[in-house]
Amino acid sequence: MLMGSSGTRCIVHPFQKPSYGMPTLPIEEALNAILTWMTLDQPGGVIYAPPRIGKTSAIRIIVPLLEREYDHRVPVYTFQCPAEAFPTKNVFLQRFLTDIGHFLSTKGRANIKEERLIEFIALAAQEHEADRVVLIVDDAQWLTERTYHWLMDIHNRLDRRAVQLTTLLFGQPELLGARAAYIELKQYQIVGRFMQRIHAFRGIRDIQDVEAVFRVMDDSEEHANVEGATVTQAHVPAAYAAGWRLRTHASRVWDRFRHYYGLGDGKRGRLQVGMGAFMPFCRELLNQLSFLDTDDLQLPQDLVDALVEATYLDVN
The missing domain is CATH 3.40.50.300 (P-loop containing nucleotide triphosphate hydrolases)
Structure with missing residues (x-):
């Protein structure tokens, strides 16, 4: 379900820069x-x-x-x-x-x-x-x-x-x-x-870590853009105004990461998800959702699956 780069619209938030830092x-x-x-x-x-x-x-x-x-x-x-x-x-x-x-x-x-x-x-x-x-x-x-x-x-x-x-x-x-x-x-x-x-130092290893990052994106005034919009608000303003928040989907996102990385299954031995994979996932997820922004926005499962696979990094 990934859109090509030609479909990218202008999002006024520095979060879309790879160098942008998000506290975890x-x-x-x-x-x-x-x-x-x-x-x-x-x-x-x-x-x-x-x-x-x-x-x-x-x-x-x-x-x-x-x-x-x-x-x-x-x-x-x-x-x-x-x-x-x-x-x-x-x-x-x-x-x-x-x-x-x-x-x-x-x-x-x-x-x-x-x-x-x-x-x-x-x-x-x-x-x-x-x-x-x-x-x-x-x-x-x-x-x-x-x-x-x-x-x-x-x-x-x-x-x-x-x-x-x-x-x-x-x-x-x-x-x-x-x-x-x-x-x-x-x-x-x-x-x-x-x-x-x-x-x-560790990466993302449980749902609490995911929720903490998503909560900052949803609510943090410290990470608002010059217009005062939080990260989530800047990308999906219509959905945000209707009460949509990224953190309510943390469980679905973490389940997909846990399944794809084999976290805790004893097979591939993964212990965590590196920020080198997780933050590109977050940036592109919000970028893709910006094309779907409505007051009844739904998070497509196939989009989450595709982005977890696309950003996968074997780091440990």
């Missing part, structure tokens, strides 16, 4: 873990999950929530770790400076770039009247022992400036293997600074 219960759990670590002054932790579960999207959502939690008084930076190893400390520091927004990231030798980096972060902490900064490393499974030692230098130098660096490593389960290896090698300085705490 797993993201709330990860945020709460981070806040607990920071309350207890933990220097770092690991947040891991298989690919396509939604870690990078979660970072986009967690950063502003974390900033808001601390009333924008704690600087939060993100650093994207590339798959290839950093050949030199100079290249590492250049990438670091670029990712945190320094306008002068390419000039100078490694020692000059390190001074520039330390001064930039320390000054930001001072301007925010903060005694800590947060560094979120995405794809942290690509960090090497040498890279950790470079990060340790930065951590120690900031500590001497009375600035605590809290490092959050987002990555794949290989991070747990690296942590175990560093413990075996007695590299406790790495584990203690960057891997002291562990949180398993």
Whole structure:
């Protein structure tokens, strides 16, 4: 029942952009873990999950929530770790400076770039009247022992400036293997600074998770467009005005995901639905429903079935 792209109408809501972030219960759990670590002054932790579960999207959502939690008084930076190893400390520091927004990231030798980096972060902490900064490393499974030692230098130098660096490593389960290896090698300085705490980030795994996402789409004023319409309202305004809500169909949607992914049947071993599948499903579901918008809108089962199959991702 899928319509072609030529049938797409203009929907005035940023939800249709793939980069748009939607809060979920797993993201709330990860945020709460981070806040607990920071309350207890933990220097770092690991947040891991298989690919396509939604870690990078979660970072986009967690950063502003974390900033808001601390009333924008704690600087939060993100650093994207590339798959290839950093050949030199100079290249590492250049990438670091670029990712945190320094306008002068390419000039100078490694020692000059390190001074520039330390001064930039320390000054930001001072301007925010903060005694800590947060560094979120995405794809942290690509960090090497040498890279950790470079990060340790930065951590120690900031500590001497009375600035605590809290490092959050987002990555794949290989991070747990690296942590175990560093413990075996007695590299406790790495584990203690960057891997002291562990949180398993998850995808959608039950109907409560689906309902939570759908409820935000239906009701959240925070996710309304410039005209004040919620996600659901912007896509099916006639149905919405008549009382239609996406969350009332959560059970049907979850049943189809559970059946197609084999969740809990012991056959294919699926444990969860990644956000890399679930959010494209939601975007296209609402896009398709926008063509059917009436005050007596029905959710076609064949549409749900087709979209679950079309967005299927084998992530675990």
